[in-house]
Amino acid sequence: MADHSKANAAVHPSEAEGVARELLVLNNRSLGWITDRICGIVENRQPFIWWVLFVPSVFGFFCLLFSLVYLVSTGVGVWGMNHPVAWGWDIVNFVFWIGIGHAGTLISAILFLTRQKWRTSVNRASEAMTIFAVMCAGIFPGFHVGRFWMVWFLAPIPNSNAIWQNFKSPLLWDVFAVSTYFTVSVLFWYIGLIPDLATLRDRAKGLAKKLYGFFALGWRGGNRQWRHYEMAYLILAALSTPLVLSVHSVVSFDFATSVVPGWHTTIFPPYFVAGAIFGGFAMVLTLMLPVRKLYGLEDLITAKHIDNMAKIILLTGTIVGYAYIMELFISYYSANAFETDAFHMRILSGPYTWAYYCMFFCNVIAPQVFWFKWSRHNLWMVFIIVNLVNAGMWFERFVIIPTSLARDFLPGQWGYYSASWVEKLLFTGSFGMFMMLFLLFLRFLPVIAISEVKGVLPESDPHYPDWKHLREKRRGSSK
Amino acid sequence: MSNSSSSSNELFGYVAEFSSATDLYHAAEKVRDAGFRRWDVHTPYPVHGMDHAMGLGKSWLSALVLCGGVTGSLTALALQFFTQVSLYPTVVQDKPTNLFTIPAFFPVTFELTILFSAFATLIGLFALIMLPRWNHPLFNSPLFSKFSNDGFLLVIEARDPKFKREKTKELLSEIGAGKIEEVTY
Secondary structure, three states: OHHHHHHHHHOOOOOOOOOOOOOOOOOOOOHHHHHHHHHHHHHOOOOHHHHHHHHHHHHHHHHHHHHHHHHHHHOHHHOOOEOOEOOOHHHHHHHHHHHHHHHHHHHHHHHHHOOOHHHHHOHHHHHHHHHHHHHHHHHHHHHHOOOHHHHHHHOOOOOOOOOOOOOOOHHHHHHHHHHHHHHHHHHHHHHHHHHHHHHHHHHOOHHHHHHHHHHHOOOOOEHHHHHHHHHHHHHHHHHHHHHHHHHHHHHHHHHHOOOOOOOOOOOHHHHHHHHHHHHHHHHHHHHHHHHHHHOOOOOOOOHHHHHHHHHHHHHHHHHHHHHHHHHHHHHHHOOOHHHHHHHHHHHHHOOOHHHHHHHHHHHHHHHHHHHOHHHHHOHHHHHHHHHHHHHHHHHHHHHHHHHHHHOOOOHHHOOOOOOOHHHHHHHHHHHHHHHHHHHHHHHHOOOOOHHHHHHOOHHHOOOOOOHHHHHHHHHHHHO | OOOOOOOOOOEEEEEEEEOOHHHHHHHHHHHHHOOOOOEEEEOOOOOOOHHHHHOOOOOOHHHHHHHHHHHHHHHHHHHHHHHHHHHOOOOOOOOOOOHHHHHHHHHHHHHHHHHHHHHHHHHHHHHHHOOOOOOOHHHHOOOHHHHHOOOEEEEEEOOOOOOOHHHHHHHHHHOOOOOEEEEEO
């Protein structure tokens, strides 16, 4: 026992040989450097490329507004949906955006509970991504109800018709799940932001100081505050973990509890959740790879972070691949003629087989490259694969939704669905809105959780014996 | 509101700076042992083990959250039960609207439990740490603003029964404080 503590005193566990772990912040950066670098993004002028991205994003946002105004003022007929395909791009895009949100919650909550300290440099941006993605998602079901001004019928409010919602319907569960998810994500994000807003407040001047100060709520970083704060953070992580799993399960119930062949499968909840995390991580990497390069954050978001995320993509992508194959197997094994036919048409004879193979290639085959270490460390390779995954996950939802509907039970009710220009403009516009919000987030808020990253430095541990040596070394290297 | 400390005003306390988390940790242990009550350490991030060094117990925020969660569950069950069973039974596909309907109410019950717990966390946190409070004597101290960057600060308030203007200052430099600043109201 005595020997053990002596060994600990001599060498910090993170540096002991044999259990050596890669440091999470490279190049011996100090606390002050972390503050300066992350706050600098907000305080300095944005790089030119920020404007190059921002202007088209705002344009895209206006496209979104235009297509919505056109939709409401003309009628839902401007969308390409008709009998038998009544759920088209609207629901595809809804599930797509909701799914993207899930990686943010996974990083902020599940990786927090499992003590994955590397999450600290990516959690803030991915939580922001979650919130913006859920905002995009909310647009689609909201407008797909047809009469947008009647959307309040979804809420259990006493009304003059004395009608109440059907709480046995998965569609209503979805309303509760998605709105709870959005609210809790915003609370979690905001509580995480408070200490960093205080950092910005203490550096800013004039109006910015007032604004950051207002939202920092007068944070003083005392340990008597931190101890409750840490408990709150832990509790929110513990609440968000089952929440995020429930949200996509409930989304999948919209399909799984119906009797449509191709939707009516018990594998849907886990398969949707794995797919959501898979697609979400792809979007996190799509955003973070350029951000890291653009703002010089290589010491904070290191190769290790990218490597870890690529591994998660590989894992969840393989789970998704398993689900695709299991779906096919069960449809064969069930010996149910409708079920077998639905999947036969999905992969062999139906009108949308091209979408199935796009999906299968992007989601199952492409990420297998990440078995190789070189591919996880080649940023271009990672960027290409994650964008294939982004596309693949959209195709997955397309394959599930219109493909199953286009072949109804009777051949007389068969049809083919393709999106109209309004739906396409709306989807493009939702990307514009997402990018616009994300770029504004980069401009005004700390993209990396400053206080959390500081906490994972070796010297931040009060039991770290060698901080004086570390500081000397740092002084030497800066000379 | 004056931004600089002037001796004419009443003393709020001392802000003392330490050079590292380790030093602050040991200093906190000593201040704790000296029997002070109205003091705190201010750090850029939560320092591991500091609760122990300061002699603080576990936060009981979780109890508040439990109350929030139970309220959420009961609200959801009541809402669904009264609307579905007594106020407006919706019979779809001949599914029952009675006690056996409860399994169908689980998803919404779960979501509202989480929602109410999350709000209980937020409100409970603000109540326990007494925020928002935009104005505080510590914001008058130029040294204090370092806490959000790389400062490891220890604050002892003059309201503390053990506080003595000279002796406390000596204690602070004894336990390794670098810069010590007086903060006034």
